[in-house]
Amino acid sequence: MTAALDIDRVSHSFGSVAALTDVSLHVPRGGFTALLGVNGAGKTTLFSLITRLYDNTSGTIRVAGHDLRRAPRQALARLGIVFQSRALDADLSVRQNLAYHAALHGIGRAEARVRIAEVLDQAGLTDKGGDRVSALSGGQTRRAEIARALIHRPDILLLDEATVGLDVKSRAEVLALTRRLIAEQGVSALWATHIMDEIQPDDDLVILHQGQILRRGRASNIAGRQGLTQAFLSLTGTPA
Amino acid sequence: MSGDRAFPAAAWATAFLGIARRETLRFVNQRGRFLAALVRPLVWLFIFAAGFRAVLGLSITPPYQTYVLYEVYVTPGLCAMIQLFNGMQSSLSMVYDRDTGAMRTLLVSPFPRWFLLASKLVAGVLVSIIQVYTFLAIAWFWDVQPPPWGYLAVLPALILSGLMLGAMGLFLSSTIRQLENFAGVMNFVIFPMFFASSALYPLWRMGESSTLLHDISAVNPFTHAVELIRFALYLQVNWLSLAVVLGFLAGFFAGAVFMYDPSKGLWARRKGKA
Numbered sequence: 001m002t003a004a005l006d007i008d009r010v011s012h013s014f015g016s017v018a019a020l021t022d023v024s025l026h027v028p029r030g031g032f033t034a035l036l037g038v039n040g041a042g043k044t045t046l047f048s049l050i051t052r053l054y055d056n057t058s059g060t061i062r063v064a065g066h067d068l069r070r071a072p073r074q075a076l077a078r079l080g081i082v083f084q085s086r087a088l089d090a091d092l093s094v095r096q097n098l099a100y101h102a103a104l105h106g107i108g109r110a111e112a113r114v115r116i117a118e119v120l121d122q123a124g125l126t127d128k129g130g131d132r133v134s135a136l137s138g139g140q141t142r143r144a145e146i147a148r149a150l151i152h153r154p155d156i157l158l159l160d161e162a163t164v165g166l167d168v169k170s171r172a173e174v175l176a177l178t179r180r181l182i183a184e185q186g187v188s189a190l191w192a193t194h195i196m197d198e199i200q201p202d203d204d205l206v207i208l209h210q211g212q213i214l215r216r217g218r219a220s221n222i223a224g225r226q227g228l229t230q231a232f233l234s235l236t237g238t239p240a
Numbered sequence: 241m242s243g244d245r246a247f248p249a250a251a252w253a254t255a256f257l258g259i260a261r262r263e264t265l266r267f268v269n270q271r272g273r274f275l276a277a278l279v280r281p282l283v284w285l286f287i288f289a290a291g292f293r294a295v296l297g298l299s300i301t302p303p304y305q306t307y308v309l310y311e312v313y314v315t316p317g318l319c320a321m322i323q324l325f326n327g328m329q330s331s332l333s334m335v336y337d338r339d340t341g342a343m344r345t346l347l348v349s350p351f352p353r354w355f356l357l358a359s360k361l362v363a364g365v366l367v368s369i370i371q372v373y374t375f376l377a378i379a380w381f382w383d384v385q386p387p388p389w390g391y392l393a394v395l396p397a398l399i400l401s402g403l404m405l406g407a408m409g410l411f412l413s414s415t416i417r418q419l420e421n422f423a424g425v426m427n428f429v430i431f432p433m434f435f436a437s438s439a440l441y442p443l444w445r446m447g448e449s450s451t452l453l454h455d456i457s458a459v460n461p462f463t464h465a466v467e468l469i470r471f472a473l474y475l476q477v478n479w480l481s482l483a484v485v486l487g488f489l490a491g492f493f494a495g496a497v498f499m500y501d502p503s504k505g506l507w508a509r510r511k512g513k514a
Contacts, residue, residue: 051348055501073247076350085341089262091269096262103258104349104356106251148345 002065004029004156004188005050010059012045019045020211023059027156027188027204032179034199034219035192036232037208043192044084046208047160051081064155077105080149080187084160087145090134094125094144097133098151105152112151119147122185123177139170143177150181156188157181163198171198196229209236247351255351256359263363266333277325277371278378281318285379289314292440301442303474315384316470317439319372319394320462323402326368328430330360331409335416347500354497361410361493365402372398390473397472401465404485407492408461414499437463461488 005027012020020042027033037043048054050061052072061068063075088097095116102112120126123143133141142162149157159178163171175198181187191198199205201220206213214235215222223231232238267273293310300307337343346356376384376391386394412425436457438446443463447454457463464481471478 051344053344053347073350073352076348079348081345081348083341083344087341087345089266089342092262092265096265100258100262101345103254103261104346104351106247106254106351108250108254 002029003027003062004031004064005190006060006062007046007050008060008062010046010049010056010061012049012054012056012058018211020049023208023211023213025206025213025216027190029155029188030182030186031204032182032189032191033204033206035190035206035208036194036196036199037192038194038236038238041194041208042211043208044160045211047081047083047158047192050158051079052076077152078155080152080154080157082142082145082149082157082159082162084162084164086141088133088141088148091132093130093132094120094136094147095129097144098129098148101148102151107152115151115153119150122150122181123147124173137170138166139173142166142170142174146174146177146181150187154187156190158190158192160192161194162191163193163195171195196232199228207232207235252351252355255349255355256362259346259356259359260363260366263360263367267367273329274371277322277329278374280325281322281375282378284318284321285311285314285382285384301444303471303476303478309383311379311382312384313442314440315376315379316473317437317466318379319375319398319469320401320405320439320466321434322371322375323365323368323398323405323465324430324434324462326364326371326402327405327407327409328412328425329409330364330406331413331416331425334360334410334413335418338413353500357410357496357500358493361403361406364406364409365399368402368406369395369398386473387475390475393475394469394472397468400482400485400489401468404461404465404489404492407489407496410496411492411499414496433460433462436460437466439463439466461485464488 003026007023007025010020010023011018023042023046025033025035035043035046045054049056050063050068052068056068064078066075066078068075089100092100098116098119099109099112102115107115116129117126120129123146125140125143125147128136128140128144133144136144145162146157157178162178163174166174178189178191182189193199199219201218201223203219204216205219205222206216207222208214219228222228226234289311301313304312334343337346346360347353349356412429416425436453437460438457439462443454443457446457461484464484467478467481468485471481
């Protein structure tokens, strides 16, 4: 079975500054992979390459088996993306935002209505569909962003620091929603974060630092006896 | 291309209508924007034109076949002004969308970027046309009454001029790094473009005081947008202006598509600004 996301030897630079060097990672279908790195590690650059906001000129990126350079439309159609910054239109209602994003994937109005009800239910926002996004709390907005990312039934969700700026309760809700989607819907997720608490021992973990992958494997194996925080600090050479 | 075949024709129409619906909803939700877009040209028509009427004599100037009031002369220029500001408003909202991340959701759609940008452009033009017709309806009560068929004949001219000015805004939005830099666009693009054109006074009038200014105005694409609208409103075609508007439309749109292309443009390479 093809992987949900396969990245092989991808590099990227901004002028003479290397942002990513020889990055390879693999997200299996129905799997949760955490991408851990401090701010500036290259997580957002990697997401920009996967979503084709930046052009990938070295290495290959495959989404559900589709090469991003050779078949960008098929690849993008299988990606659901939650950006770090707000991407919903605050002046429109949640339902209007979802209808817009359904249209951006060529989903007709009748079908979109069915899917909107479906994703609102999944995100626990059924009663908020008519509310303007500006009236939602931070946690509800992030869940609405996830609903938006699900509207076209993607194979994989990319979540770029999806819990940034949220309180503890909202963070837990967003993370729980993502894990539930994986368990119930079989969708895969690449979860970029710099918060150790969000990673569970059984998760696939990739540690990205200064544009390079330092370690990948099961989180509990990487953490070892010293714990994940200490292991991360040791690997990245960051003083505790 | 194989990707194109992945979508049936209905899906393209759905995507376009979705983008158009969003632009319209945004416009409807921002009532202040509609009011501002309308008040600006009305102030020019009611106050500025009234003052100028007394000091500026106009001889018979094509397409007019008789002497016309200054309010009549200035109206096509004000229609183009609405479209110019609408194009810039659109450009401003794209820079804002880019800063907040909303632009990314548009650009990561599986539809090709030229199509997404063109859809956004056309949607913006539709909004500007609603504003122009509202303005023309009010101007009718101010004795600016072109031939009845002129209201229909001007529609294709408004579409083309709106597309050209919108494409210019789209192109400019790709070159602006920060929202704060947008004030520079007002000073260096909008005002010179508007004042160095035939919107407020005929080119021959301008030539009487400065040949250089006349020549600059003659090559200003905004002048040709104004003249295209002016002639169409009086059931004529200004072929030179039509050619210039089409040429600049193609140039600005090609530039915008290039700048928003991840593999070619400059915008996407800017770290942290995608």
